[in-house]
Amino acid sequence: MILSRYERMIARRYLLPGKGEAFILVVAAFSLGAVMLGVFALVVVMSVMNGFRAELFDKIVGLNGHAVVQGFGGQLPDWRNIVTIARATPGVTSATPLIEQPLMASFNGRVEGVLLRGMQVKDIRDNPTINTNVVMGSLASITPGSGRIAIGSGLADALGAQVGSQVSLIIPQGQTTPFGTMPRIVSYTVGAIFKIGVYDYDKAYVMIPMEDAQTALLMGDSVGMVEIQTNNPDNVGPILAPLAEKVGDRAVISDWRQLNAQLFEALAVERVVMFCVLSLIILVAAFNIASSLIMLVRAKTRDIAILRTMGATRGGMMRIFMTVGTTIGVLGIVLGLILAFIALYFRQRVVDFVQVISGQNLWDPSIRFLAELPSKTNPVEVIAIVLISLLLTFLATLYPSFKAASTDPVQVLRYE
Known part of the structure; x- marks a missing residue:
């Protein structure tokens, strides 16, 4: 939209109404603030939800993989053959044998439910989700036959255990007696403590050589x-369809979507709902812009009539008021983006500050899975938010601009 010199001058003057028109200025300021808050809320909420999904996905997949091949009856006797077939499948980057078994762990009279995970030592040390999050001890001490294990930080806190502590695992598989199967108690030394950042994993996982x-x-x-x-x-x-055909007679394949379907589907639905709900803020801001422009047109009716008699065209008047409304929207969008990026950068400090002021735990890891508030800004979503805001702002300027352009100078100046 190209404006002539006089159109730019008039648009600048109308952006700051004069004396006696303070109410119009207040409404315009509220419109700008509404656009700013709408853009701010959308960018922050969508970034946090994207970050939550990405962080949760990385943590879950980092430990559980993209899929698992589980044997009928809970065991895979010929796992070496399956590993060889899987690694030869196009698109598969790794195949890791492991054992998972829910057990009970005790230390100093405290008992907690745990998930024992047996992996080859090389796989434990090469797993970035584990080896980059060791907070105490060393994974180098976890070797077959050493009697050492690695446990999550949440489990260590619950048991009161540290590196070097003797933790007992209660194993239901034991000696059969006339009174039933007697569980066994095996003691292990804590060799390392890790903190993945997912509450359920840190609270339950025990890593041990396979x-x-x-x-x-x-x-x-x-x-x-x-x-x-x-x-x-x-x-x-x-990718795994060929593998499923080869091992279908002895095992079943479950991918990450099946294992965590409800969680990720709920996150996807929530993202869409939150986007639609928060977009209403920008829609309300667009109505405010339309209202302020309508009042500005009514207040400037005499000026419009004079401009028309001096040769201003209908198109010129439309461009002037469309520029005024669009400028308000653009300023609101820019301020909203700046405020959003500042809030995202200091997001955890903001959460901590609000928790101190309110005295409430707003980010309980036991409820929200992750230890800290995540964030991941998607440039495509930010561009979409900006374009939607610009579109709504532009549409809000059409009716007031049309009313200004259709002003009849003869009718207005008849009694002047």
Whole structure:
């Protein structure tokens, strides 16, 4: 929209109404503030929800893979063959054998439910989700036959255990007696403590060499499952289809979407709902811009008539008022983006400050899975928010601009 010199001058003057028109200025300021808050809320909420999903996905997939091959009956005796077939499948980047078994752990009279995970030592040390989050001890001390394990920080806090503590695992597989199967109690030394950042994992996981897990659970040379990583988690189904055909007679494959379907579907629905609800703020701001422009047109009716008699065209008048309304919207969008990026940068400090002021725990990891408030800004979404805001602002200027352009100078100046 190209404006002539006099149109730009008049638009600048109308952006700051004169004396006696303070109410119009107040309404315009509220309109700008509404656009700013709408853009701010949309960018912050969508970034936090994107960050929550991405962080949760990375943590879950980092430990559980994109898919798992589970044997019928809970065991895979020929797991080496399955690992070889999986690694030869196009699109598969890794195949890791592992054992998972829910057990009970005790230390100094405290008892907690745990999830024992047996992995090959190389896989434990090479897993970035684990090796980059060790807070105490060292994974180098976790070797087969050493009697050492790695536990989550939440579990360590619940048990009161530290590196070097002797933690006992209560294993239901034991000696059969006339009174039933007697559970066994096996003691292990804590060699490392890790903090992944997902509350459920930090509170329950116990990492142990696979050989020690096989011995403790009386599994012989079997494993519980094979964890699969692919080069495209969103295309995991087609990638693993050939593998499913080859192992379908002895195992079943479950991918991350099936294992966490309810969680990620709920997040997807919530993102759409929040976007639609928060977009209403910008829609209300657009109505405010329309209202302020209508009042400005009524207040400037005499000026419009004089301009028309001096040769101003209908198109020129439309451009002037469309520029005024669009400028308010653009300023609101820019301020909203600046405020949003500042809030996202200091998001955890803001949460901590509000918690101190209110005395409430706003981010309880036991409820929200993650230890800290995440954030991941999607440039495409930010551009979409900006375009939607600009579109609504532009549409809000059409009716007032048309009314200004259709002003009849003869009727207005008849009694002047």
